[in-house]
Amino acid sequence: MSTKISDNIYAVGNNRVAMVFSKSSGSAHAQIKISKSNGDSEICNWGDDNLYPLNFENKLKRSGTAIGGLEVLTTSHFGTGFSLYRETEEGTTDDYISVPFFKYPAIGQFFRKVKIDLFYKSIIEDYEKYRWSVTEYLLSPNGQEIISIKRQPTAWCRFEVPNEKTGLIENVIINSDWESRKKENDVKLPLFSQMFSVEEIKEYCKRKRITNFCIASIDTLSIEKVYPDVGWHSSFKNGWMDVVLAIPEFKKFMFENQLNFKYLIHIADDYFTHRYGADVWKEMEPTEQENKRAELVESIDKKLSGNESAGRSLISPFFRDRNSNSNEPIKGVQIETIKQDQSNGDFLLDASAGNSEILFPMGVDPCLLGAGIPGGKNLSGSGSDKREAYTILCSRLPAKHAVTLEIFLTIRDWNGWDQNLIGKFPNVQLTTLDKNPTGQSNVVM
Secondary structure (H helix, E strand, O other): OEEEEEOOEEEEOOOOEOEEOOOOOOOOOOOOOOOOOOOOOOEOOOOOOOOHHHHHHHHHOOOHHHHHHHHHHHHHHHOOOOEEEEEOOOOOOOOEEEOOHHHOHHHHHHHHHHOHHHHHHHHHHHHHHHOEEEEEEEEOOOOOOEEEEEEEOHHHEEEEOOOOOOOOEOEEEEOOOOOOOOHHHOEEEEEEOOOOOHHHHHHHHHHHOOOEEEEEEEOOOOOOOOOOOOHHHHHHHOOHHHHHHHHHHHHHHHHHHOOOOOEEEEEOHHHHHHHHOHHHHHHOOHHHHHHHHHHHHHHHHHHHOOHHHOOOOOOOOEEEOOOOOOOOEEEOEEEEEOOOHHHOOOOHHHHHHHHHHHHHHHOOOHHHHOOOOOOOOOOOOOHHHHHHHHHHHHHOHHHHHHHHOHHHHHHHHHHOOOOOEEEEOOEEEEOOOOOOOOOEEEEOO
């Protein structure tokens, strides 16, 4: 049920996204200017500084675990790509049957024109990363058909501040550079709620001569007012991501600044008086004595280093300490091995725990990335672990598909396509070789 707020604003229920009717000129998708500039406009800040996507990406791209987990989310959501299905009648074995595109030439041509798989791949990437994505719809001149769709990058999009009188958000503002921005480069497009029916949107677009508009595919808001709070971003906020990113930097600093010596060589002065004679050694100039010491160290180093040193022996004389009543023996040359503490794996358990804390909110089992739960018996996961983990991950997908596949339903209803047609993202169901020689089968979620 829609409620009329004013001549050009309608609202549905408690949804804060309004249907607005502002004239949009032209018959092509909005072109976004990419530039570096300054400026300001009335937008809802995404993050304290309105740069949440930029700050998030700066951390994300440095975490291999987060990148890998996000790819698992994206690829599992996308499955084998967008496919067309028809609902079957009651009493049949399957709920849906696959329909090839050539059965519906107009649909096939539309999908090829918009490159449906590439479009959905980018939409799903935005949705899995931010839990909302923006699709721009382009209408025919008479408004009777949607002739094209285009993904507007979520990181470029901001919601306009709500109308002061109605409290409703009327437009989405798009700019490729929010860090150093110029207001004249903003692109403002009418925004329609995904909760509106196609009939309502179609009627108002015709009345107000709207030729292109946006619909945001967005998760249900809880306590948030505008932008959804992504659950798996918790590791970026609670400090685990900072811990994980700090460990490699700390390790790198340790290795760059450690003492890269393997042996500490002690040489008694009595060794040189024994070798050269006490009188000769005393008559040598200090610089000559230092040279003799350096020659000895270099000689010993050659004996100890390299593959040729394996199995060699080093002979060192003993002397009696004539200056002590104990007459204890003194080693002429003593070699001490320096322990490399940096190679003991410090903090690696912390990194493993941190990586798990990144993946758990994602719903991604670490075994899918070749890792294991810290403290578990199997550090990489067995074949059964991976198969069951992927099955559980895919079982959660229908709730996400309900959001992203609404784009197809909007086009279907607007263009008058067969109402029995639905879109699906079939997925690969891993199985055992005794059940299927390929080790996999397709499943429709």
